[in-house]
Amino acid sequence: MKYKAPRGTHDIFGAQAEKINKLEQTSRQVFRKYNYGEIRLPTFEAAELFSRSIGETTDIVEKEMYVFSDRKGRQLALRPEGTASVVRAYLENKLEQNLPLAKLYYIGSMFRYERPQAGRYREFFQIGAEYFNNPSPAADAEILLLTKDILETYGLKDLSIHVNTLGCLKCRPKYKDEIKKYLKNEKDLCEDCKRRIDKNPLRVLDCKKDSQKINNLPKIQEYLCDDCNNHFNDVQDLLKQADCSYIIDHNLVRGLDYYTKTVFEVRSAGLGAQDALAAGGRYDNLIKHLGGNDTPAVGFALGSERVMLAADNLKLSEKTIKNKIILVAVVNKDLSKNAFNLVAKLRKNLDEGSSLAVEGPFSEKSLKSQLRLADRLNAAKVVIFGEEEYARGNVILRDMSSQSQQEVNIAEIEKLIFKS
Ligand SMILES: [Zn+2]
Numbered sequence: 001m002k003y004k005a006p007r008g009t010h011d012i013f014g015a016q017a018e019k020i021n022k023l024e025q026t027s028r029q030v031f032r033k034y035n036y037g038e039i040r041l042p043t044f045e046a047a048e049l050f051s052r053s054i055g056e057t058t059d060i061v062e063k064e065m066y067v068f069s070d071r072k073g074r075q076l077a078l079r080p081e082g083t084a085s086v087v088r089a090y091l092e093n094k095l096e097q098n099l100p101l102a103k104l105y106y107i108g109s110m111f112r113y114e115r116p117q118a119g120r121y122r123e124f125f126q127i128g129a130e131y132f133n134n135p136s137p138a139a140d141a142e143i144l145l146l147t148k149d150i151l152e153t154y155g156l157k158d159l160s161i162h163v164n165t166l167g168c169l170k171c172r173p174k175y176k177d178e179i180k181k182y183l184k185n186e187k188d189l190c191e192d193c194k195r196r197i198d199k200n201p202l203r204v205l206d207c208k209k210d211s212q213k214i215n216n217l218p219k220i221q222e223y224l225c226d227d228c229n230n231h232f233n234d235v236q237d238l239l240k241q242a243d244c245s246y247i248i249d250h251n252l253v254r255g256l257d258y259y260t261k262t263v264f265e266v267r268s269a270g271l272g273a274q275d276a277l278a279a280g281g282r283y284d285n286l287i288k289h290l291g292g293n294d295t296p297a298v299g300f301a302l303g304s305e306r307v308m309l310a311a312d313n314l315k316l317s318e319k320t321i322k323n324k325i326i327l328v329a330v331v332n333k334d335l336s337k338n339a340f341n342l343v344a345k346l347r348k349n350l351d352e353g354s355s356l357a358v359e360g361p362f363s364e365k366s367l368k369s370q371l372r373l374a375d376r377l378n379a380a381k382v383v384i385f386g387e388e389e390y391a392r393g394n395v396i397l398r399d400m401s402s403q404s405q406q407e408v409n410i411a412e413i414e415k416l417i418f419k420s
């Protein structure tokens with residue numbers, strides 16, 4: 001083999017493709033219920049958009065972005081996340097005026113140069129949403145419940161929801177200074193954290209290597225301004241009213257600079273405690289920071305491969321999300337055109353949203369190997385065109401699970417298949 005997919009990328013086909021489609025379909029249905037509209041975004045943007053929004057000192061911008069210059073020397077980057085692009089689109093297309101409500105979702109691949117591991121790729125798929133211009137705690141709660149709803153509708157029931165607040169520009173600096181003081185006295189922090197103390201001390205809170213030392217640090221809750229404190233309490237009240245259980249996690253800071261107030265992560269017990277399936281939060285300063293009006297916003301993103309891996313661990317049956325297949329087979333080649341005609345007719349008359357798929361005929365193969373294929377495809381039924389039966393205006397309808405078959409009139413076949 002001469003060519004291989006680049007390290008950290010993967011081909012998605014077969015059952016995995018079914019699963020990711022199912023996840024995306026489920027998400028679209030749930031987004032519709034919550035009144036979010038789709039936005040399709042470019043895969044690359046000006047590199048500066050990301051460094052400015054995500055933050056110069058974050059891992060993403062420092063080490064993980066795919067940056068390149070095009071033929072005119074423009075510095076571009078493959079998008080490492082979706083929020084910056086949605087904000088850019090919101091400003092560029094004046095969505096504040098042009099949409100009655102700016103509630104947008106996106107589905108697509110993102111790119112980060114990370115060490116590949118289970119469920120983590122350098123090109124990976126995300127599903128996310130952003131809710132602009134609503135400062136209310138209800139918007140935070142809505143985004144959180146939306147995230148949970150998508151994951152639960154997909155079949156994941158072992159979710160734990162971690163929430164925290166990061167304060168605002170009024171109260172966070174005081175807390176940052178306090179943390180810095182504590183950390184300066186801490187002798188044996190890991191190398192990354194030593195570097196972060198001055199530039200981005202909050203990031204130390206989610207360091208896995210130093211988790212022991214971090215537990216003794218002051219908590220942000222003691223430093224919140226009234227506005228941030230009330231906001232966090234209101235979000236929690238709304239979650240309780242919606243019967244959504246959650247854990248307050250003081251060490252949850254998220255890797256991105258732009259968050260304010262609420263941040264959250266949704267984890268799956270089956271995947272291990274540290275692994276987030278989805279994450280999000282409020283980012284009230286980002287839009288102004290990128291040149292817009294002062295506009296509050298809140299959003300989330302989930303990693304499709306992570307979610308699929310969690311679903312694998314729960315052994316969500318592949319069959320339950322697979323189409324039921326009807327295979328049309330022929331005993332000999334002379335009837336292949338008649339069989340093809342039936343296939344075309346059945347496909348045309350399938351209801352929209354039907355879970356049936358029609359396949360065949362494979363006239364070059366023997367009947368035996370057509371039936372073997374039906375087995376491997378997990379087909380529900382096979383319609384067999386035999387010469388003698390066809391002369392009587394009939395075909396054979398074979399039920400693959402019971403292995404029983406009957407001769408039926410060809411005019412009846414549609415009714416028989418669609419009703420079962
Ligand atoms: Zn505050």
Ligand SMILES: [Zn+2]
Nearest residue numbers: 190193207210
């Ligand atoms: Zn550390």
